[in-house]
């Protein structure tokens with residue numbers, strides 16, 4: 001009987017906790033989702049895979065102009081990671097390579 005009583009008490013406590021949890025999450029989700037939907041319509045772009053990681057080429061060479069050209073804009077600017085999709089490590093190497101290539105005039109600083 002005592003066991004039953006504790007069981008009932010426990011279950012009641014758990015149920016109460018669960019219900020409060022559900023209420024809280026429900027409230028939270030509705031308030032945030034409304035805001036989020038108003039701000040932007042759930043745009044989650046697909047994660048791009050880094051081309052350099054995929055190719056397994058260890059080095060990004062400043063002399064490899066044909067390759068570097070894919071990572072600069074028409075104006076000659078280096079494309080950001082969110083557009084090119086390259087990983088942080090390779091983006092850093094790429095940036096250095098592009099800058100070196102600019103210094104020796106393989107790539108333009110600005111293109112008009």
Ligand SMILES: [Zn+2]
Nearest residue numbers: 050053087090
């Ligand atoms: Zn990479």
